[in-house]
Amino acid sequence: MSAQSRAVLITGASSGMGAATAVRLARDGARIVLAARRVDRLDAVAEQVRQAGGEALVVPTDTTEYEQVRALVSRTMEAFGRIDVVFNNAGLMRVGPIEKLAIADIDRMVRTNVLGAIYVLKETVPILKRQDCGIIINVSSVLGRKTRATAWVYAATKWAVTAINEGLREELVGTKVRVCAIQPGVVDTELFDAFETHPKKAFSITHPIKPEEVADLLAYIIDRPWHFNVNEVLMRPTQQMV
Ligand SMILES: NC(=O)c1ccc[n+]([C@@H]2O[C@H](COP(=O)([O-])OP(=O)(O)OC[C@H]3O[C@@H](n4cnc5c(N)ncnc54)[C@H](OP(=O)(O)O)[C@@H]3O)[C@@H](O)[C@H]2O)c1
Structure with missing residues (x-):
């Protein structure tokens, strides 16, 4: 599949790394389905995608709702007839000592970062297998390899993504x-908007990674030929200790 007609499905496309990746892949002419909950933000990203030379379809989706994920994937197939890239990216982070973490935030992290990501895979993997081609990019974290006081619920969800990724990789050997x-590590997005102290400040990071820099890396990974599977990529701002 040439980069021009590539069909891409992005969850968490309304901001941060999802939005930046949509715009980056649009520069190669990709056809992109943009999924998240904030429709006004998705519409704005869709406009940027079109201006960059891509095609955009907005499908408002809450990935914690299985039926919505099913509908998202069928809309994608109706529109493009195939899926070449799945950027399984929707997620959120809340931190704090366990007695201060609201149960609603704990539920939302586990439901979005783990269950929602699994729902996306449940619906897309059979399609990619049938095509016998495509790439799935899951979003773990530095905290998918480490754990920290006050961030271990989030870390547990991202360790889960690391486990999902490796198990799925093994399952797909032969395709x-x-x-x-x-x-x-720290990427400058809205992920930390709800934090009392931004990690940039907490860790004295004056130069976090930019979402566009992650998008460039993803474009490189996606462009590799089918036999070259980049399985995991750990990245941090040079100034980040943890
Ligand atoms: N920024 C970092 O330093 C960093 C580091 C490691 C990993 N990550 C991971 O990177 C991913 C992207 O985050 P980001 O940094 O780009 O932050 P972001 O700008 O906050 O983006 C998060 C995206 O997820 C979407 N989302 C959240 N809950 C959703 C739901 N239930 N259904 C559908 N979409 C949902 C949000 O859209 P709506 O609110 O419109 O639904 C938004 O588009 C996350 O999985 C995050 O855990 C980020």
């Missing part, structure tokens, strides 16, 4: 479907 997990 031409590639599976990759990225494990970023």
